[in-house]
Amino acid sequence: MKRKQPLLLVIIAFFVLSNFIYNVPNIEAATKLDIKAKAAIIIDAKTGKVLYEDNADELLGVASMSKMLTEYLVLEAIHEGRISWDQKVTINEFVHKLSSPYLGLSNVGLTQGEAYTVKELYQAMAIHSANAATVALAEVIAGTEGNFVKLMNEKAAELELGDFHFVNSTGLNNSDMLDNHPEGTDINDENKMSARATAKLAYHLLNDFPEVLDTAKISRLKFRDGRTYNNFNWMLPELTFEYEGVDGLKTGSTNFAGYCFTATAVKSNQRFITVIMNTKSQIERFNETAKLLDYAFANFGEDTLFEKGFVPESKKTLPVTKGKDDSVKIATKDPLSLIIKNGEKDKYKAKLVLNKKKLNEDGQLTAPVKEGDVVGYLTYEYDGDDLGFITDKESTVKVDVVATESVEKANWFVLMMRGIGNFFASLWNGITTTVGGWF
Known part of the structure; x- marks a missing residue:
């Protein structure tokens, strides 16, 4: 009888485990x-x-x-x-x-x-x-x-x-x-x-x-x-x-x-x-x-998805033309909060939308840029079954993204010298490309 006890315990354990597996609540349901x-x-x-x-x-x-x-x-x-x-x-x-x-x-x-x-x-x-x-x-x-x-x-x-x-x-x-x-x-x-x-x-x-x-x-x-x-x-x-x-x-x-x-x-x-x-x-x-x-x-419940001052990973700075600096740091002006399902915060990712009207064809801001200037907004992307909003105005769930520093416009001399420098740099690149083609 003692030799049969381990087998009996295995059988009991099998049935208990089977019953547990087949009775786990369906999370989706x-x-x-x-x-x-x-x-x-x-x-x-x-x-x-x-x-x-x-x-x-x-x-x-x-x-x-x-x-x-x-x-x-x-x-x-x-x-x-x-x-x-x-x-x-x-x-x-x-x-x-x-x-x-x-x-x-x-x-x-x-x-x-x-x-x-x-x-x-x-x-x-x-x-x-x-x-x-x-x-x-x-x-x-x-x-x-x-x-x-x-x-x-x-x-x-x-x-x-x-x-x-x-x-x-x-x-x-x-x-x-x-x-x-x-x-x-x-x-x-x-x-x-x-x-x-x-x-x-x-x-x-x-x-x-x-x-x-x-x-x-x-x-x-x-x-x-x-x-x-x-x-x-x-x-x-x-x-x-x-x-x-x-x-x-x-x-x-x-x-x-x-x-x-x-x-x-x-x-x-x-x-x-x-x-x-x-x-x-x-x-x-x-x-x-x-x-x-x-x-x-x-x-x-309502949760803060992104804090005030959040810096988007996809674009921490924006390029600036005609400025004393060639870029400007950006961040959210306010926190972005939303009603979400408990435990799903990690399913929300930041989505940056820039104001194209403020950018040139090369995607640059034009100096001067003032601290606090709105350059776009931050909203979210959700990796789940999103039922949307009762209105079609989903863009209402967004916060402004602003420049966090100022970039002054460069004076005429600096702009002229940059132009000359860019000209010669472009010329040199053209020459080296041509010469390189000979070989």
Whole structure:
């Protein structure tokens, strides 16, 4: 029996090792999230860098997430002075009827003939997704909702959202609008966007009008009708699916769109935007959003790729013509930072791009060169699966490269003597080449 023990141990060790080998987690698969939705995307809110995407370009029902564009146009009108927060809006018959609780739409009660401020209507829209209040705001800005829809599509094109289709200000199906849907639109039509377009809209909204979060983060709205309305973003503090750092942005749901959610959350100065589209329930849209946020916060963070004063290995100096010195040292003016996946810093390499307008045909700067003169910029190259940015402006992730010293222009005598020297050097080279050819 003692002679058989080594063989038995070898067999046991073989099976243990085999089991380990065949059960090592698939690293590639680990980054593929099991998201129960038709589309999803995660972006960095600061730069728009895409960190994860799944079917992000399919045009899908967007429901009340389209109110983010209405919010954008309202905030833009406020900034431009075309409307004001304390401006009074008198409720007409259609808006009053649309606000009826018997329709089963998200609303606050609006009384016909009563005046509400723009701020009251905006809060009702942004916090409780109030559809009638949204229509009232659209009419204030554009006269009619039909005109406002034209503004929506024009602004969407201006923001280069790409995949979008807007037929009303609310995200409702037109058939829910009491036969008073915007002129020029189909009665059975509904707003549509891709997850990428929705994320891009949220990106612009947050960066152009960061005050949007002052309202979006409010968990409950006390309205003048005497009722308190919960924010439909149940991931806010004190609500059912509270998630640390969530302070926006917009939910949406219709039969066509399913349950959708554009979320944003911030921790330790790092903010992400996530979009989830066409889930099957309110619970599912928040659970799936939590997966996206968990993944983002656990795997990504801002890191400094290249410090201030970084000198590119490929070109530490630039040649200078007509100067007292024949070259000038260069370096980055500021550090270059980027949101990257943990442990991947070594996959980023420096990429120097020189300003060709400042160089002659021989690639030289012309003296005088002053310390601090911008000669180009430094960006990066990434050896990995780069999902790009939500906008096409990747050049925004760059820092100026400057001259770190001055090179004065040489005086006329020095330039003349250099010219003479160059002439004779060229002549001598020509002679030696010719003579050498004889032999």
